[in-house]
Amino acid sequence: MPKAKVIFEDIGVAVTVPAGTRLIEVSEKVGAGITYGCREGECCTCLTKVISGGDNLAAPSVLEDQVLKDNMAPRNHRLACQAQILGGEVVVRPA
Amino acid sequence: MSIVHPDQAVELAPGVHWIGALDPHLRRFDIILSTANGTSYNAYLVRGEQGVAVIDTVKEAFADDFFRRLESVARYDEITTIVLNHLEPDHSGALPELLRRAPNARVYLSSRAQMMLKALLKPSSNQAPPDYTPVTTGDTIDLGGRTLAFFHTPYLHWPDTQCTWLVEEGMLFSGDVFGCHYCDPRLFNDRVGDFRFSFEYYYAHIMRPFRAHVLDALELLEPLDIRLIAPAHGPILRHHPRDYLARYREMATPRLALDTEAAGEKTLAVFYLSAYGNTRSMAEAIAIGAERIAGVRVSLFDLEGGDTAHFTDLIEAADGLAFGSPTLNGDAAPPIWALLSSLTTVNVKGKFGAAFGSYGWSGEAVRLIEDRLRGLKLRVPVEGLRLKLAPDASELDACRTLGETLARHLVGEAMPREVDLASLS
Numbered sequence: 001m002p003k004a005k006v007i008f009e010d011i012g013v014a015v016t017v018p019a020g021t022r023l024i025e026v027s028e029k030v031g032a033g034i035t036y037g038c039r040e041g042e043c044c045t046c047l048t049k050v051i052s053g054g055d056n057l058a059a060p061s062v063l064e065d066q067v068l069k070d071n072m073a074p075r076n077h078r079l080a081c082q083a084q085i086l087g088g089e090v091v092v093r094p095a
Numbered sequence: 096m097s098i099v100h101p102d103q104a105v106e107l108a109p110g111v112h113w114i115g116a117l118d119p120h121l122r123r124f125d126i127i128l129s130t131a132n133g134t135s136y137n138a139y140l141v142r143g144e145q146g147v148a149v150i151d152t153v154k155e156a157f158a159d160d161f162f163r164r165l166e167s168v169a170r171y172d173e174i175t176t177i178v179l180n181h182l183e184p185d186h187s188g189a190l191p192e193l194l195r196r197a198p199n200a201r202v203y204l205s206s207r208a209q210m211m212l213k214a215l216l217k218p219s220s221n222q223a224p225p226d227y228t229p230v231t232t233g234d235t236i237d238l239g240g241r242t243l244a245f246f247h248t249p250y251l252h253w254p255d256t257q258c259t260w261l262v263e264e265g266m267l268f269s270g271d272v273f274g275c276h277y278c279d280p281r282l283f284n285d286r287v288g289d290f291r292f293s294f295e296y297y298y299a300h301i302m303r304p305f306r307a308h309v310l311d312a313l314e315l316l317e318p319l320d321i322r323l324i325a326p327a328h329g330p331i332l333r334h335h336p337r338d339y340l341a342r343y344r345e346m347a348t349p350r351l352a353l354d355t356e357a358a359g360e361k362t363l364a365v366f367y368l369s370a371y372g373n374t375r376s377m378a379e380a381i382a383i384g385a386e387r388i389a390g391v392r393v394s395l396f397d398l399e400g401g402d403t404a405h406f407t408d409l410i411e412a413a414d415g416l417a418f419g420s421p422t423l424n425g426d427a428a429p430p431i432w433a434l435l436s437s438l439t440t441v442n443v444k445g446k447f448g449a450a451f452g453s454y455g456w457s458g459e460a461v462r463l464i465e466d467r468l469r470g471l472k473l474r475v476p477v478e479g480l481r482l483k484l485a486p487d488a489s490e491l492d493a494c495r496t497l498g499e500t501l502a503r504h505l506v507g508e509a510m511p512r513e514v515d516l517a518s519l520s
């Protein structure tokens with residue numbers, strides 16, 4: 001299976017994951033500082049800043065886009081419970 | 096003497112009225128709060144030369160009281176503005192009906208309230224979505240000689256909450272903040288019975304988990320020349336309103352600052368229970384390991400005796416928390432659960448946590464505690480330690496390493512590491 005790498009800047013951990021994994025599935029297991037509420041892309045609790053490699057995340061869905069907009073999320077921010085890692089390397093930290 | 100009369104609004108200033116509802120018989124609010132004196136759902140109406148604003152509504156079951164009071168001071172077609180300080184059902188229950196009756200009104204709410212508004216109106220799908228404008232600190236609405244200004248005060252008590260300021264009158268429509276569950280038809284703080292306990296109880300249960308946000312909000316609100324606070328629950332504070340801000344500031348400020356703060360140190364609190372001294376040995380080794388890292392102050396607490404209430408303050412202030420328990424009948428010991436379930440009244444989100452424990456047969460306690468810590472939104476960066484019976488020398492070493500690693504996370508010096516997702520439990 002194709003692999004990808006996510007780096008959680010706040011705790012200095014790099015995790016190798018299968019392509020297609022959502023950020024939430026990884027960050028919780030390694031104890032990164034991203035927190036969750038609904039886990040369904042509604043509450044915006046899991047807002048995450050993408051430091052680099054944003055293109056390696058699947059584009060946001062219409063719903064995610066709307067939630068980001070409603071919450072006035074700055075550029076380069078994603079919902080960890082929605083964003084899927086496609087490949088390559090992504091560096092993130094809690095918003 | 097009752098100030099509230101059936102079907103009548105109560106005047107706060109010419110053209111400014113209370114149009115809320117009293118709920119004297121409520122004994123439990125949101126399941127977890129006891130309300131010995133019932134509560135009230137305060138809504139307000141402000142009349143300007145060019146429009147009428149309604150600020151918040153009431154719980155749905157009390158909509159009739161609200162509409163009758165509203166009708167005593169305004170016509171629905173005059174309502175140009177509906178301000179929603181907070182969309183929890185106790186304040187938005189009458190909103191769908193108000194929108195039907197006041198078709199000319201535009202809704203003003205915080206940006207984070209927008210999703211909630213859509214969700215709220217979803218059941219009545221035949222209702223066209225209202226016109227709404229998200230507002231934040233610095234935004235104002237001119238009602239003609241009367242200006243409403245908004246303050247973005249999130250998390251007091253939901254992410255959506257805001258305060259609305261009636262500039263010309265010096266009145267703050269604060270939403271849940273500065274409110275309390277205390278129902279009294281005398282309405283004003285200089286007339287009602289003694290509600291001081293309710294005011295503080297409300298802070299402790301609703302606002303305290305968001306202490307940092309309370310302090311941010313106070314920064315915004317303290318400079319205002321406040322003549323009256325009109326909260327969404329409980330007495331209207333017209334007598335010495337600033338005292339209530341001052342009290343909030345006191346309650347949101349730790350009583351005695353630990354000198355660790357001044358020294359820039361991080362704190363780690365280690366809690367444990369031990370049946371045979373094994374989990375205690377682990378706790379002590381973890382503490383020793385953590386103290387190897389400069390800038391970390393460790394405290395060790397035995398939970399035996401089970402009285403956990405007084406640890407809440409300490410946990411609120413700690414940067415890291417470790418919990419140790421033996422496994423009893425496949426579970427952690429009850430005082431651990433008592434302690435962990437009491438933490439909903441403080442903010443522990445983002446603190447670092449770890450679990451450990453010695454066991455005889457199965458050792459489920461550690462994983463169960465870790466799950467609960469994650470559920471409380473702590474970060475659990477190090478896998479917990481489960482040891483069978485008494486720890487030997489190398490196992491005590493592992494405990495010290497756990498303490499040290501956790502401490503490195505606290506001071507932001509965690510060793511960079513690489514892991515494979517598949518290797519994580």
Ligand code: FES
Nearest residue numbers: 037039042044081
């Ligand atoms: S957890 Fe609610 S949006 Fe991601």
Ligand SMILES: [Fe+2]
Nearest residue numbers: 181183252271
């Ligand atoms: Fe509320």
Ligand SMILES: [Fe+2]
Nearest residue numbers: 183185271327
């Ligand atoms: Fe409320």
